[in-house]
Amino acid sequence: MSEPWLWVMLAWPFLFYHRYIRHGQMGTAHVAARSAKRQPTMELRVDVQLGSAEVDEELKSLHDRLVRSGILKRRTQIIKTPIADLRFHHREADGEHYIYVEDAARGCLAGYTVFNRLIEVNRRLDRFVRAPHSKYAADYQRRGIATAVYEWALAQGFCLVSGARQSPGAHALWQTLAKRHRLEYIDIRDKCIHVFGAQVDPSTENKLQTRMLLLGRGWAVDQGNSALVRSGQ
Numbered sequence: 001m002s003e004p005w006l007w008v009m010l011a012w013p014f015l016f017y018h019r020y021i022r023h024g025q026m027g028t029a030h031v032a033a034r035s036a037k038r039q040p041t042m043e044l045r046v047d048v049q050l051g052s053a054e055v056d057e058e059l060k061s062l063h064d065r066l067v068r069s070g071i072l073k074r075r076t077q078i079i080k081t082p083i084a085d086l087r088f089h090h091r092e093a094d095g096e097h098y099i100y101v102e103d104a105a106r107g108c109l110a111g112y113t114v115f116n117r118l119i120e121v122n123r124r125l126d127r128f129v130r131a132p133h134s135k136y137a138a139d140y141q142r143r144g145i146a147t148a149v150y151e152w153a154l155a156q157g158f159c160l161v162s163g164a165r166q167s168p169g170a171h172a173l174w175q176t177l178a179k180r181h182r183l184e185y186i187d188i189r190d191k192c193i194h195v196f197g198a199q200v201d202p203s204t205e206n207k208l209q210t211r212m213l214l215l216g217r218g219w220a221v222d223q224g225n226s227a228l229v230r231s232g233q
Contacts (some may be wrong), residue, residue, distance in 0.1 A: 057115030063109035122191040162212040182215040
């Protein structure tokens, strides 16, 4: 039994078994990792929080690009606030509205809000429904800036739809606006907005498909059809 080939034959089953065990372990670990990634997203709605350093870095980079593009030179006075030294720059592109808030005295961007279109709605609603997304530096939060920007959009007749998840600041903003504007809970199915009502049970509220909607100027709810309608229609 000194021949090398014979030792290889005898050792082969053990080598195959060892590889089989390793492969099984690796496969199990891989499946576990994939399963972990596929775990249902937590349905805690207010759970988004970006670090201030991350936001500051993004705003600095964006401000540099806006300066190079010349957009900040085209000041648009669409929003009036008592906050000194702030300039509100408005840009529209493909139906989406961008509001950049510049601190002229400090030469930086305080933050921005984008009113995005929703691909989930039909053509009629696409003209009026927007999903706002905002980022403001920590020094400019809780000063009414985002509130003023959202108030502007609502006054234009836009209905605003919340995201599936919100930061604590964004959630507080929506609750503040709900004191002056009608707020409804909705979901979007078959390209239409279905209105649940001003109040829903906790189970419905926690579903990721459930959104909040602020009605803009000129909009109402058709209670019979649980749908959005223009006032007077």
